Amino acid sequence: MSRTTVSLVLNNVRDIKISPATRQKVMDAAERLGYVPNAAARALVSQRAQIIGLLLSRKSHHISTDAFINPIMQGLLDVFRQHDMCLLIDIVDPDHTKEAYIQLARAKRIDGILFSGPRLDDEALKLLEVDGFPTVLIGQLPGTKLCVVDIDNCAAAKSAVAHLIRLGHRQIACITNAQLTYSAAVERLRGYQCALEEAGIAYDPALVRFGDFTIESGYEQMRNLLAGQTKFTAAFVASDTLALGARAALSEQGLAVPQDVALVGFDDLPFARYMDPPLTTVHLPVSDLAHRASEMMIALLSGDHVPCDRVILDTELIIRESCGASHTSTVMKRKEEKEGERIFRNNL
């Protein structure tokens, strides 16, 4: 019984004639010995590592509180499992070696890259495009030909702020989710500006602050806003994580939400509905994003024609109580939330 026979049997190669007896003998032996083909040898000959890299483009210390990562990972693994793919994770921190992830690609340690949260100033990303390395962006990047799976951050943010305007607010503060090197932060800020403009409200930089992914930054920036001269009756915080910190800063100053300051978040993280008051926020279809991204990657790798290289998923404005638009009684509010929540689809 040769090595070849074993390979043929274990890989279940079609249209090949192996007697059932031999086949069974091979299976038995493999089972008995706990034999599993060596991944490196297999990768070497097949030119496929069967590993996809998920690259998180943000500072290392921002990973801890990033609630976006987990559902993405879960979604990816769900799909990968069905294709015998593995998931490798790495951080792309501008403070580290710039081309670290390019090396992963060139060494063929990974077959493809899912790139989350691209930065506008990431030069290495362009290298990937030149190399023609299979890449899917989770998030957008102006002027790239790479595959993209994302939401319309601008439209989503606009709908959130428009909602506040609809409720009568004119002085609306904004805290971005991150610095403007991150494309999502730029887009969400732009949505804020668009909503103001459409309502004929002048954009006032004194009401805008820049966060950096963390709860702390939400807290600090809200304190900063409150310490400023310009008054506001509502705030759009472009990340639920930061909204949590912002709310803490508000109640620390004795300000009630939504009575004194109406609050709207972004992301609809799991805790948003359990905040006090429950947070009005933009729902991000994180799970869908992950599924679409991973399926696009699989298609890219299998050489199939990729039908659409630009997927923009719908978001929804989930209206809870932090914006002051909900009027269900406090006691029963959460019980009826599913019915009580009003949803505005942003991309119809």
Add this chain to the structure above:
Amino acid sequence: MSRTTVSLVLNNVRDIKISPATRQKVMDAAERLGYVPNAAARALVSQRAQIIGLLLSRKSHHISTDAFINPIMQGLLDVFRQHDMCLLIDIVDPDHTKEAYIQLARAKRIDGILFSGPRLDDEALKLLEVDGFPTVLIGQLPGTKLCVVDIDNCAAAKSAVAHLIRLGHRQIACITNAQLTYSAAVERLRGYQCALEEAGIAYDPALVRFGDFTIESGYEQMRNLLAGQTKFTAAFVASDTLALGARAALSEQGLAVPQDVALVGFDDLPFARYMDPPLTTVHLPVSDLAHRASEMMIALLSGDHVPCDRVILDTELIIRESCGASHTSTVMKRKEEKEGERIFRNNL
């Protein structure tokens, strides 16, 4: 100029004579071509994949809200980066193929396994032990010889509950962080029981509920407790994530924290200090856990003698306001938190 010369130069092999001119020529060419040695070929010949697997032992849908994972990943990557190691992530869900992760090991796709949150009924783990595969548990497992990095869940839980007792509470409810198939859940429950026992309080199963990692389960189980006949004035929720849900259930019923029900959590997740009121909780040195675990793995792989195969890190009870022991004014509370927080070291 042969392939061998290139290999020698690029790997910076010591005690080998290569003329500076040749050396430079090699470096230049590599730079120009963007050459990076093929990982699979390297792994095949060196018998090292340079990849460590982080295995998350919990149900797939519990990954989303598990705030423990991110800081662990961050800590691991910090250490791995210095050793040219990569991080591969996978979920060990009892509903999937049991031996999926054993295959990763046998295929030598990964050099070692960091196993987070071992379940008592995981049979495959014993296989790893038999195989002698480099493994470090993050969390404990009775009767294993594997390396362990963990905290003393029992002592930590005990100190939290003892604190409530010290404040005068006698009817103390408990919601576990997970089902009792997870060793950490068992230990935390045991800590709760020990504290009661030492104070001469009878253990009442009517005051105990079992969570499952999610905010929802905290919410549901607290509602369940409140709907029960047995009254309580305090609750120990063995996970901050669940505590968030529990607090929502309390305020939904018009119960104030800590006036009506004192609350103590576990984990000291980033949001704990920003809850309203700030959550008294047990601080888990997550970052340390990750560092110690990864360093232990590196030592294991380098064949060094591993000095200690069982590292138990200290926890601290962080006293904020949800337990009713803090008396700083509400307005200034967070500002003075760092000084105002009282800390009890659990393992001296």
Add this chain to the structure above:
DNA sequence: TATGATAACTAACACGTGTTACTAAATCGC
């Protein structure tokens, strides 16, 4: 100049698999 030592480089093997081309045995058609 002959001898040995050293510097600089290379040919050849090993790693464990997938795959192709080939051989031997068995079966079939007439």
Add this chain to the structure above:
DNA sequence: GCGATTTAGTAACACGTGTTAGTTATCATA
């Protein structure tokens, strides 16, 4: 009974690297 076809199995190469042993050129020494 004999060539043609099908069935079952194998030898040999390729994948891209690290490494060992070996081969020239260069140079110092007696």
